[in-house]
Amino acid sequence: MAWMIIRVRGTIHAKEDIRVTLRELHLNRPNHATVVPESADYKGMLYKVQGYVTWGEAEPDTLRMIVEKRAESRKGGRVATGGDASKPTGELAELADGILAHGLPRQASLKPLFRLKAPTGGWRSTKKPFSLGGALGYRGRAINTLARRML
Numbered sequence: 001m002a003w004m005i006i007r008v009r010g011t012i013h014a015k016e017d018i019r020v021t022l023r024e025l026h027l028n029r030p031n032h033a034t035v036v037p038e039s040a041d042y043k044g045m046l047y048k049v050q051g052y053v054t055w056g057e058a059e060p061d062t063l064r065m066i067v068e069k070r071a072e073s074r075k076g077g078r079v080a081t082g083g084d085a086s087k088p089t090g091e092l093a094e095l096a097d098g099i100l101a102h103g104l105p106r107q108a109s110l111k112p113l114f115r116l117k118a119p120t121g122g123w124r125s126t127k128k129p130f131s132l133g134g135a136l137g138y139r140g141r142a143i144n145t146l147a148r149r150m151l
Helices: 016-024 040-048 060-070 090-102 142-149
Strands: 002-007 032-037 053-057 125-129 134-138
Touching (some): 016 040, 060 142
Antiparallel strands (some): 002 053
């Protein structure tokens, strides 16, 4: 499985090590998302920046929708979905499955981030953790609902 990470807040008044960690996660601006494999290295990075991001386990269907609608090539522009826009092509579906299993590979033809819109209905408090009714920190499978609101 893989974690989907969405940046919630900006970095004004943030410490330099938090800014560097967000840069390493390819989360340059609020409402940007990325997918990383579940590993101890990334878990440490997430705990370091938990006051600026939200994350959880990505589901295959949600990831396919995001890849179809928001994936960008490194050369610029959107990735073509083929003739039928309602279904991802075989390549995009395979790519989504690969991302889910291993995260976004560094050598892939896709950019390592997805630019999402602000969530429909707005953010809950961007200063509180998810467990206390806010938008920050670990949210488990609820990240999929948030990501779909942001497409």
